[in-house]
Amino acid sequence: MDGRKLYGGGSNMAVLLRKETLPSPSELLESFWIPDSSTTFHGSKSVVNFEGVGGDDTKDRPFFQTLHEEENGDEDFEGCFHRPEKKRRLTASQVQFLERNFDVENKLEPERKNQLAKDLGLQPRQVAIWFQNRRARFKTKQLEKDYDSLKASYVSLKADYDCILKEKEKLKTELLLLTDKALIGEKEGEKTEALENISPSHAESQKAIPNRVSEHVPPNAPILFCKQEDASSAKSDVFDSDSPLYTDGNHSSLLEPADSSQIFEPDQSEFSQDEEDNLSKSLIPPLCFPKLEDCSYPDPPANACNLGLPAEEQPFWFWSY
């Protein structure tokens, strides 16, 4: 009663192969399309309703058996009402044969199409449709592959980027410490010099050229530099839970892609003094991706590498930069 199992199932193929002069599956695998191919599927026609297909198709269908034959045995039903036949799946052998040909060439020239149709006992239109759908499936799979590949690339690049950012922060801290030390040493040298030389005119000249230390730093030079470091750290991925920008773990607003316009904005807070700016320029080589740390998407905590987005959106969000 259940007509489903009667259409093109593998269990039917054994019977079909015995009844017809069909090649065995292994033979099918060996055969590619050639115009004079001897691997021909004899005698079958598509059961799908096409204009021009004779009404007596039901008597010669090795690949498809009609719904009516199997369901109720009423072979005249279709002849009376010309009801469009229901869709039938291609048999495993037909699909196998088509797949082999698809592997050879996924486009279909008219001659090849006709030969394939003849070999498989299908309408040329069916062969064309199969290739069309097959190309669509192939494309979908290819897109999935490409997506996975790009996703993997993104994850890898992100890891590299995080690594470099951390390295940069480390170097910056190191630089500030060294600068601090140098300035303190310089200042102490000047004091010593001033004590040794009590000349008023000399003292005046010292006032006229205030150095950065006397102007900005003492007596809290270390604090100043620490604050600067804090500020820059707050913008980087190495800020911790004490950072003002990382208060309660809820920093989704910082991930807003809309803020990407800030990427190339000058960083006003960093090295605001000219001297330090020059110093930083002379000492810090330009990075390959400057100002990335200024993006308003501070990196997520170490245990969250998805940037707050669903995995499937990550690459596209990343590309938007």
Next chain:
DNA sequence: TCTGTCAATCGGGTGT
């Protein structure tokens, strides 16, 4: 019954 797969259709675009 739900859901995924697949043959087939539809509508629009392109090349000859």
Next chain:
DNA sequence: ACACCCGATTGACAGA
């Protein structure tokens, strides 16, 4: 005009 392609969609089938 025709054939073909593609993307989207439909509807039948098949398995869970």
